[in-house]
Amino acid sequence: MILPFSCVTLALVVGIHFVEAVVISTLGDLVDQPVDFIVVGAGAGGSVIANRLTENLDVSVLLIEAGGSNEGVLDVAVPGLESFLINSAWDWNFTSTPQNAINNRTLTVSRGFILGGTTSINQMVYTRGSSEDYDRWANLTDDEGWSWDNLQKYIRKNERFTPPVDHHNTTGQFDPSVHGFDGIVSVSLQGFPNGIDNRTIEATRELSAEFPYNLDMNSGFQLGIGWVQATIGDGTRSSSATSYLAPSFISRPNLHVLPNTRVLRILETEQSGSFRMVELTQDGASKEVIISAGTIMTPHILMHSGIGDFEELESLGIKMIHHLPSVGKNLTEQPIVRNKWLVNSTATLETIARNDTLLAEVTEEWERRGMGPLVDPPSNGALSHPAPATGNFLTFSTAVSAPTSRGTISLNSSDPLEYPLINFNLFSSTFDRFVVREAYRMTKKFLAAKSWDGYILAPPTNATTDEELDEYINENAATENHPVGTAAMSPKGATYGVVDPDLRIKGLAGLRIVDASVFPRFPAAHTQVPVYIVAERAADLIKETWRI
Numbered sequence: 001m002i003l004p005f006s007c008v009t010l011a012l013v014v015g016i017h018f019v020e021a022v023v024i025s026t027l028g029d030l031v032d033q034p035v036d037f038i039v040v041g042a043g044a045g046g047s048v049i050a051n052r053l054t055e056n057l058d059v060s061v062l063l064i065e066a067g068g069s070n071e072g073v074l075d076v077a078v079p080g081l082e083s084f085l086i087n088s089a090w091d092w093n094f095t096s097t098p099q100n101a102i103n104n105r106t107l108t109v110s111r112g113f114i115l116g117g118t119t120s121i122n123q124m125v126y127t128r129g130s131s132e133d134y135d136r137w138a139n140l141t142d143d144e145g146w147s148w149d150n151l152q153k154y155i156r157k158n159e160r161f162t163p164p165v166d167h168h169n170t171t172g173q174f175d176p177s178v179h180g181f182d183g184i185v186s187v188s189l190q191g192f193p194n195g196i197d198n199r200t201i202e203a204t205r206e207l208s209a210e211f212p213y214n215l216d217m218n219s220g221f222q223l224g225i226g227w228v229q230a231t232i233g234d235g236t237r238s239s240s241a242t243s244y245l246a247p248s249f250i251s252r253p254n255l256h257v258l259p260n261t262r263v264l265r266i267l268e269t270e271q272s273g274s275f276r277m278v279e280l281t282q283d284g285a286s287k288e289v290i291i292s293a294g295t296i297m298t299p300h301i302l303m304h305s306g307i308g309d310f311e312e313l314e315s316l317g318i319k320m321i322h323h324l325p326s327v328g329k330n331l332t333e334q335p336i337v338r339n340k341w342l343v344n345s346t347a348t349l350e351t352i353a354r355n356d357t358l359l360a361e362v363t364e365e366w367e368r369r370g371m372g373p374l375v376d377p378p379s380n381g382a383l384s385h386p387a388p389a390t391g392n393f394l395t396f397s398t399a400v401s402a403p404t405s406r407g408t409i410s411l412n413s414s415d416p417l418e419y420p421l422i423n424f425n426l427f428s429s430t431f432d433r434f435v436v437r438e439a440y441r442m443t444k445k446f447l448a449a450k451s452w453d454g455y456i457l458a459p460p461t462n463a464t465t466d467e468e469l470d471e472y473i474n475e476n477a478a479t480e481n482h483p484v485g486t487a488a489m490s491p492k493g494a495t496y497g498v499v500d501p502d503l504r505i506k507g508l509a510g511l512r513i514v515d516a517s518v519f520p521r522f523p524a525a526h527t528q529v530p531v532y533i534v535a536e537r538a539a540d541l542i543k544e545t546w547r548i
């Protein structure tokens, strides 16, 4: 059940100014019995945990989410309207610190502030990453459970591959043998033909040595060019809220979802070193608290709870509970440059973006028939950020999917309502810059294929030397909005890292982390699917611990 907003009026984000009075209500007022687990954050990680643990009707879960409901939010449901969600009421609207390597520019950091978390505002691309990267996770954590082969059952539990909404013939566009068809989150190929599809596939034939066609980039081998798969079903966004928190699950009597409520700290129970309480409540959880607040907010909550580097906490005057210097460190983010090539066509998103009548028409087509150009993600963000007043563009983004630069999440003050300082240290590693330069050079080669003749009119930049390209990169680099690693897994007994391979916080009882912050490094992919995979395994680990 979803607890009505009115139950917790004092607890919420909107009540920011009153938060000194944090002990608002006992849990008993909210639910009629104490809960076994409290999960903080209803995003990719938290939704999976809440769903899987409550499969057993004897196990009760309270899922607390800072944002509101996704119910009835059109821009969230319609894939093509995704860009309108950035800096909207459903975004936390974080900003990075000035990034030294790119002219001290600050960058927008979007995170979902809504049930479903960032899966309710993301671009829905479905990628798992490479098998080698998961095998490396197993190696880095000394736990074979994180290897590609051993994670297959969790990949299947998550995925429900469905036909595209236009029901085109998908033979040769994906490999059915590597997909799951009866999981929870809907996944499909694109449902509206795009004018550049044939040119792209044609170019992989002409340039097959350097740009081979990859039938399915989710097979564990992701290199090459192929058809995009996305977390979309029937032309509608499939988020962790519409899937794992669908009405059939949320109606479980043992699952309590509390939106509009922000957790500021977690509290130690009488027994020192044991964390089973969130500050919102007096009763706490009888078994565990699971933090799934994401890569930015999970370390923020930990540090405000006294779990972090003692030297840093002391300088801010925060009560120190547990010295864990890796909290907030090793922040890793994928830099991206969105290269806009001028094209000889008006059949691009700019045409819709510049014409409100047309936008209303295609939105109506989506509402009426669930069809049309808005059934797919608008991968270049063109709908809300139109490029120059004139011109139509092909956006060919270049990104570093396994970057080597490392940054930090740190606190600016002891006030838990203030946002943390987010420093990606983008391009602090020269390797990352090298990759972006070479990637841009490769896009030029790809777009020189014959299939693009008469279509490409002009490049985004005339830069050719390293120095010229660096200038272009410094002006245009952004992030993929895929931060990971601020509460990373490391082997049991390691002197660094935040959680053990079973995701329990090192040296504490009753506290686990299940979100993108635990990644020991990138699986060379977009990040929602890797979080789903981690969370599906985490649910099993928790069930094993408590024999439930």
Ligand SMILES: Cc1cc2nc3c(=O)[nH]c(=O)nc-3n(C[C@H](O)[C@H](O)[C@H](O)COP(=O)(O)OP(=O)(O)OC[C@H]3O[C@@H](n4cnc5c(N)ncnc54)[C@H](O)[C@@H]3O)c2cc1C
Binding pocket: 040, 041, 042, 043, 044, 045, 046, 064, 065, 066, 067, 110, 111, 112, 113, 114, 115, 116, 117, 118, 119, 121, 122, 123, 124, 125, 126, 127, 261, 262, 263, 264, 292, 293, 294, 295, 297, 298, 301, 480, 481, 482, 483, 514, 515, 516, 517, 526, 527, 528, 529, 531
């Ligand atoms: C614009 C954008 C595009 C993206 N595109 C893609 C894509 O195409 N494909 C892909 O795979 N990934 C994409 N991602 C990334 C992906 O969505 C995230 O990596 C993933 O959702 C992270 O899951 P998580 O569980 O770690 O955190 P989240 O999904 O962010 O969930 C964290 C939840 O915790 C809540 N929370 C935080 N602090 C508190 C608190 N103090 N109290 C209570 N609740 C709290 C948040 O409101 C949120 O609901 C994109 C992200 C963005 C922003």
Ligand SMILES: *[C@@H]1O[C@H](CO)[C@@H](O)[C@H](O)[C@H]1NC(C)=O
Binding pocket: 087, 088, 089, 090, 091, 092, 093, 113
């Ligand atoms: C993000 O910015 C939008 C637009 O200014 C605002 O409506 C929204 O409330 C902000 N989000 C949060 C969590 O404050």
Ligand SMILES: *[C@@H]1O[C@H](CO)[C@@H](O)[C@H](O)[C@H]1NC(C)=O
Binding pocket: 100, 103, 104
């Ligand atoms: C960026 O800021 C730093 C510190 O404030 C300064 O030393 C540096 O010169 C600045 N770089 C640029 C390119 O402005």
Ligand SMILES: *[C@@H]1O[C@H](CO)[C@@H](O)[C@H](O)[C@H]1NC(C)=O
Binding pocket: 138, 139, 140, 142, 143
């Ligand atoms: C990790 O990889 C290294 C180098 O390849 C190897 O020596 C080591 O045995 C591996 N460790 C595990 C736990 O697999």
Ligand SMILES: *[C@@H]1O[C@H](CO)[C@@H](O)[C@H](O)[C@H]1NC(C)=O
Binding pocket: 169, 170, 171, 172
């Ligand atoms: C789909 O296409 C494949 C080959 O391109 C063909 O063999 C198959 O018969 C087609 N299926 C349908 C249902 O048309």
Ligand SMILES: *[C@@H]1O[C@H](CO)[C@@H](O)[C@H](O)[C@H]1NC(C)=O
Binding pocket: 193, 194, 195, 198
């Ligand atoms: C792409 O090619 C296929 C056949 O290979 C054809 O049926 C389709 O109409 C073409 N699409 C476009 C947009 O040109």
Ligand SMILES: *[C@@H]1O[C@H](CO)[C@@H](O)[C@H](O)[C@H]1NC(C)=O
Binding pocket: 325, 326, 329, 330, 496, 497, 520
């Ligand atoms: C960052 O991660 C690396 C392993 O990738 C580890 O060696 C190092 O100690 C970590 N740094 C901190 C501060 O935790």
Ligand SMILES: *[C@@H]1O[C@H](CO)[C@@H](O)[C@H](O)[C@H]1NC(C)=O
Binding pocket: 355, 357, 358, 361
């Ligand atoms: C805007 O779209 C409408 C509906 O398709 C069309 O009739 C109109 O000509 C377009 N306006 C411009 C300026 O292109």
Ligand SMILES: *[C@@H]1O[C@H](CO)[C@@H](O)[C@H](O)[C@H]1NC(C)=O
Binding pocket: 412, 413, 418, 419, 420, 421
């Ligand atoms: C950090 O704190 C200082 C001093 O209070 C303030 O001026 C600054 O705006 C804060 N920075 C952020 C990013 O909140």
Ligand SMILES: *[C@@H]1O[C@H](CO)[C@@H](O)[C@H](O)[C@H]1NC(C)=O
Binding pocket: 344, 453, 454, 455, 457
């Ligand atoms: C633009 O496309 C048209 C056909 O659609 C073609 O006749 C024309 O030559 C192209 N222009 C350029 C500059 O390639």
Ligand SMILES: *[C@@H]1O[C@H](CO)[C@@H](O)[C@H](O)[C@H]1NC(C)=O
Binding pocket: 459, 460, 461, 462
């Ligand atoms: C590239 O050079 C051409 C020819 O000098 C010029 O017209 C064009 O504006 C330049 N493009 C960019 C992006 O600077």
